[in-house]
Amino acid sequence: MTDSTPSTDILDVIIVGAGPAGLTAGIYCSRGRLRTAILERNMAGGQIALTELVENYPGFPEGISGFDLSEKMKDQAVQFGAELREIEAVTALRAEPDGCYSVVTDRGALRARSVILAPGVEGRRSGIPGEAEFIGRGVSWCATCDGALYRGRTVAVVGGGDSAVEEGLFLTKFADKVYLVHRRDELRAAPIARERAFANPKMEFVWDSVPRRIDGDQMVEALEVENVKTHEMRTLPVNGVFMYIGQLPNTTWLKDIVDLDEQGFIVTDGYLRTKLPGVFACGDAHANPLKQIAMAIGEGALAAIQAQRYLDALDSPVPGAASAAGGSAAAGGSAAAPA
């Protein structure tokens, strides 16, 4: 049984999530000489650790593997003194009467004066029959992790955005054939990815179609799809199904603690302040308009600077300064802008 009684030790900042946003916040906080812990329920890296190639991150014109990029970010955060605690999932956040926060994990509880929320998103499930049953037996959300299992085989990728198209292209390195099942008759992915997909002879596009059922015995053997215009059913003989149909924020544990929008993304003001003083949010889990690494790291940096200003104001109280620097979103305004 775990003890959720918070440690008496009080950190300056706890960061929840070690994806690009949380690791960047960790670099800035630790370089700012704040006592910082980064809590991560898996291994550090977030979604990019599961991405084969990142081509749009500045400074790497040839591209860089997502795993290598996340290792570099992790090493940089740790190098400046952030304590990275992997395989430790955060389950609750509590405001304490003394103004500190308790961050409860599956291994205990920690206390800090400020918290940065960077829990990111995970792949949405379709909910169709067979999806849950065949997880790990042909149904996947990670081409980078599982692609090599499909050498010489046939797979389906469901979705039409950047992730679906890019991961579909990656799968053509292994699979003999990749069906791309999309509910519309054109892709949403960036033009460069679309051009590559259309030029790839291993890709076959199944337009205007949605998945209805995954079948098989021990392993996936078929994906049944329905054409949304004609309602015709078609059975695709596949060994694997990769789902890229959107994302869900990892924020269910934050319900009733900070404001979430109707999709579960964390609502902040322009300075990333949630409604709780000293609690900031950044990256894909934040209700922002772009789910990309560049956005996540920019927000990670801003959240860290805001945390630093909040703590500075607590340490050197000037009337009104703490609330101006630290939050809340409800307070609104732009008083946090000056250093």
Ligand SMILES: Cc1cc2nc3c(=O)[nH]c(=O)nc-3n(C[C@H](O)[C@H](O)[C@H](O)COP(=O)(O)OP(=O)(O)OC[C@H]3O[C@@H](n4cnc5c(N)ncnc54)[C@H](O)[C@@H]3O)c2cc1C
């Ligand atoms: C297949 C794929 C390909 C992509 N390719 C690109 C690309 O080429 N270029 C690009 O710019 N972007 C790309 N992206 C998007 C990019 O990966 C994200 O925008 C970025 O990773 C967001 O960073 P983040 O830190 O906000 O969240 P995430 O990367 O999602 O990291 C959040 C971290 O928080 C952890 N976490 C969640 N809940 C808890 C909890 N309760 N306790 C502890 N830890 C928790 C998670 O385990 C995760 O490690 C891609 C995404 C995918 C899925």
